Amino acid sequence: MRRLAGTSLIVAATALAATIIRDAPAEPVVVPPDPSAWDAPTLVSNVCSKCHGASGRSISPLFPNLASQQTSYIEAQLKLFRQRGRSDPHARAFMWGMARALSDDQIEALARYFASQPPARGTVSSNPALTERGKSIYEKGVPERGVIACMTCHGPNAEGQGDNAFPRLAGQHRDYLILQLRYFHALLRENAVMQGVAATITDDDIAAVAEYLSSK
């Protein structure tokens, strides 16, 4: 009998804990049965947030921050994932599967959702010299190697440019930026402009520009 009482106590405590958590200020998640009918907050809460964070600010620097990203860029990328038109390793491993069943409406809603989130704050750089060099590359390019200034397309404050789906880069994770530039350089990620820009870029250039942008 004592054992039963002990067990009941554990079950009750567990139920209580679950109730307390459930009664936390966060709204209960009422999920329509069909993910194709999910609105953007539900999709984000149930799927996207596992990597990108509920507000588009991801914890792991391998997954990009999406908060305040250009709507047109997010839309374009999700459609590329869906049609398997972007095939870098991480896109294949994660986003092909995640985007395969999204409707155009959902893609647009997700893009609007993330674009409206406050941006991730840049991380403080521990290497001012490298940041300075990155700033120079960002603003002036590397003329001797034909690397054009990033600012030309991504804007003076690296906020991106909506009309042409040029992404926001300010405050993006350093590791993610490094990875993408390497993908462009190695022709693993499709984008004619960026493949051209990254053709002659060196690992040192990449490290510098990523350091600068992640600190912005």
Add this chain to the structure above:
Amino acid sequence: MKVIRLGAVATFVLGGSALLLVSPPARAVASFARQTGLACASCHTVPPELTAFGRRFKLNGYTLTARPPLVSDIDEHKRNTVWLTDIPGISILLQATYNHYDKAPPDSTQPYPAQAQSDTLQFPQQLSFMYAGAVSDHFGAWLQVTYLQNTGSIGIDNSEVRYADHTADDKWLWGAFLNNNPSMQDVWATEEAFGVPYFPTQTLWSAVQPIDGATLRVPLFTTFPGFAAGVGAYTWYNDSWYLELSDYKAAKSGSVSATLDSSNLPFGGGTIDGFAPYWRAAYERDWGYHSAMIGTSGMYVKFEPYEFLEQTINPGYVNRYTDLSVDWQYQYNGEHNIFTFLGHHTYETQSNAAALVPMYFTNSTDHLSETQITAEYYRDRHFGGMVSFHRTTGSNDVAFNGGTGSPDNQYEVFELDYLPWFNVRFILQYNVYQVVNNNQNPFFLRGWPNPQASSNNTFVLGLWMDF
């Protein structure tokens, strides 16, 4: 001297029939990939080890998918009443091996000097059919049925159903599970379930597939796969803190018992008296390509040795076990290089019933310490391997452990792997033994003079497939 050695009896009883069907390999299953559309590399460094994302997939109750269900319905409150995926979570796991023992093992039925063959080829060594995937939008299952060539039998392997939900901002996640193996629920797999060696070979010793009834002494809580059932609840906060409390129970012998046959009892020869609580806490931090976890777990078991189970009317004698573990895992999951360093240390305190001392247990309190340390490296998820060190020491108890009374053992596993595809793996493995307590040494058990630990060294060539 004809004294019944509890441990020895248990090991012999377990030999031959050995309904030890729960086996550690492979939680990488193709059905999860079909459900999510994610590549295996999303969730696994190299199967079965989980990445940070793979751990979140499991914590979310195996339910993650962005795919519309085939069948669904809602009630008037827009709550799901049914939610079924379009692709059922069916997976098949196949493991085949060629084993070579350093010395032909003693024949399992004949006394010294009869020997069995030193080479065996098993196709399959193990074949599992399973359902692994979402059952509803918040409920998932991992149900595994396994055929083992060694025993020629089919039985329930690792099985779990799991519920999970989270707050809208995903800061808090909580869940509950029902499973048949304490530690199966774990996402770091530093303990028994799904733990190292990921590819269990048919060594003379392997606690899961003994070929002569001999098993190395291990902490009690690792011996319940398939013999116990438990419920648990957990929470995962801020992508870093994990806290779990669960409770396990096993059947006793009796008219409505599931374990009337003592050969059904776990190693150690007994069963859980009442409920046995299991707890787990862990902290994980992920940064860049790195992930690190430090954690602790434990189980308290009132354990009834099987000789005394018949006295259930007058409650049998009960030994009290407290298992406490610390464990860790460091992962570097790079674009090309993958490195993992993981392990655990478990300390067991076994307080023996006064009435059983000194007849069945020499000491009123016994101890056991187990340490496992493993390092793995893989290049491009194609080539790699691991080195794993295992050491167990404990108090000398002649009545319980038999032989010299020592429960000590020490061995290493060296493994090279080639994965032409992510779900096909060729394995070259060598198990090297420095210490094998006499009572667990099949050579000793079969009356061989001067049994050597190294006689149990095993070379394995294996194939693992999952589809």
